[in-house]
Amino acid sequence: MRSMPGIAVMVVVTLLAASVAQAGEVQVAVAANFTAPMKIIASEFEKSTGNKALLSFGGTGKFYAQIRNGAPFEVFLAADDVTPARLEQEGLGEKGSRFTYATGKLVLWSSKQGYVDAKGEVLKQGKYAHLAIAAPKLAPYGAAAQEALTRMGLLNILEPKLVQGENIAQTYQFIQSGNAELGFIALSQVYENGVLKEGSSWIVPNNLYAPIHQDAVLLAKGKNNPAAAALMTFMKSDKARAVIKSFGYDLH
Amino acid sequence: MLFDPQDLTAVWLTLKLAGITTLILLLAGTPIAWWLARTGSWWKGPIGAMVALPIVLPPTVIGFYLLVAMGPQGAVGKLTEALGLGTLPFTFAGLVVASVLYSLPFVVQPLQNAFEAIGERPLEAAATLRASPLDTFLSVVLPLARPGYLTATVLGFAHTVGEFGVVLMIGGNIPDKTRVVSVQIYDHVEAMEYSQAHGLAALMVLFSFLVLLALYTFNPTGRRTQ
Numbered sequence: 001m002r003s004m005p006g007i008a009v010m011v012v013v014t015l016l017a018a019s020v021a022q023a024g025e026v027q028v029a030v031a032a033n034f035t036a037p038m039k040i041i042a043s044e045f046e047k048s049t050g051n052k053a054l055l056s057f058g059g060t061g062k063f064y065a066q067i068r069n070g071a072p073f074e075v076f077l078a079a080d081d082v083t084p085a086r087l088e089q090e091g092l093g094e095k096g097s098r099f100t101y102a103t104g105k106l107v108l109w110s111s112k113q114g115y116v117d118a119k120g121e122v123l124k125q126g127k128y129a130h131l132a133i134a135a136p137k138l139a140p141y142g143a144a145a146q147e148a149l150t151r152m153g154l155l156n157i158l159e160p161k162l163v164q165g166e167n168i169a170q171t172y173q174f175i176q177s178g179n180a181e182l183g184f185i186a187l188s189q190v191y192e193n194g195v196l197k198e199g200s201s202w203i204v205p206n207n208l209y210a211p212i213h214q215d216a217v218l219l220a221k222g223k224n225n226p227a228a229a230a231l232m233t234f235m236k237s238d239k240a241r242a243v244i245k246s247f248g249y250d251l252h
Numbered sequence: 253m254l255f256d257p258q259d260l261t262a263v264w265l266t267l268k269l270a271g272i273t274t275l276i277l278l279l280a281g282t283p284i285a286w287w288l289a290r291t292g293s294w295w296k297g298p299i300g301a302m303v304a305l306p307i308v309l310p311p312t313v314i315g316f317y318l319l320v321a322m323g324p325q326g327a328v329g330k331l332t333e334a335l336g337l338g339t340l341p342f343t344f345a346g347l348v349v350a351s352v353l354y355s356l357p358f359v360v361q362p363l364q365n366a367f368e369a370i371g372e373r374p375l376e377a378a379a380t381l382r383a384s385p386l387d388t389f390l391s392v393v394l395p396l397a398r399p400g401y402l403t404a405t406v407l408g409f410a411h412t413v414g415e416f417g418v419v420l421m422i423g424g425n426i427p428d429k430t431r432v433v434s435v436q437i438y439d440h441v442e443a444m445e446y447s448q449a450h451g452l453a454a455l456m457v458l459f460s461f462l463v464l465l466a467l468y469t470f471n472p473t474g475r476r477t478q
Contacts, residue, residue: 061442130342135425138442163342163424166438174424178324179341 031079074222084217104212132183145184285363311417366400
């Protein structure tokens, strides 16, 4: 019985030692649309540098609230350029660390083969019950979809058919499950190695919406972590850029 | 103004959803709870476990399966489409169906406990007085199970008001149809509109506290029947 506290101390010491030994780690908050490419980039990053990137995926607005309230993220790959700028202004992001790692592309997508035509005419014909978009207030791709609909003069007509996902991952789920016949999501969600994975799509022309600049920022918590700095550098490498491009993003 | 019109719409929609759900649950939950309380059948265990499932399942599981099942490729979706009702996700009716499933144990369990607490004796006494089963239920069981009904009503209503994950997954965030208070709060937080989020969130805390306070104050026996 006497040895119980001793064993407990040993366990704690061992755990602490283990956590110190894995020093080459960086906690990353990743915008939902960048989920698939970032998983590949993270494994490339580990192969190249030996550092491990721990990824959390979610909405940019939610990450902003969490970071403001002390979340342990060290690098933030946002879905817009406004949020990283705001974090920098508030002293939560490192000055001069921001850069655009990808420019997102909007796509009109259906999980059904041949449903969406090459020119997006299906949108105007309106023979569907639900058109899914991400919430324009919350998601940059939702705002872009709303802007595109406005410029096409369709927003007012289609408003009653709109259903909103909280982020584009949920919007994808609405369409993928067939509950919404079609919808606007990020090209990166349905595109891999330069081809559409399933269903049918229309890549919305760039002149219909303002470019979706997705910025990365080094957060205050990662200032003294060499692995965080290494990831910021790795995001600009040819390897990372090739992956980003293969998912249909534009690069600078 | 603390609440904008969209907030008030969400509040009204939430109350409507919780009210309709509770009413359906009281009607549908009574026979289920009665059967569970009286039966000696082998099925009591499995059915009781089915009813209790929503307590332990994450709302994401319920929401995900409902989205798939009620969608055009799902069994429920095919049925509703064949009946000419369309599919249920993104509709108020869909939310009612989901809420009924989600809040089922919170109504059935207090009723079942109340029915079990009555025991055989009052029923036997009624039978010797030649009361019909319906008469027995209305004039003996219902009055005796009153605390159970109060608990069931309050918990069913409050639990539906507090629903979030399921609505998020099958609602589609449509104003006046599926955008309930919890989703509206989430939207405010995500959009960094923290003062509006605070207003609605505080309202929810106050509401929940008052509801439970009323339950624990006026229904001390009901609390024990949970």
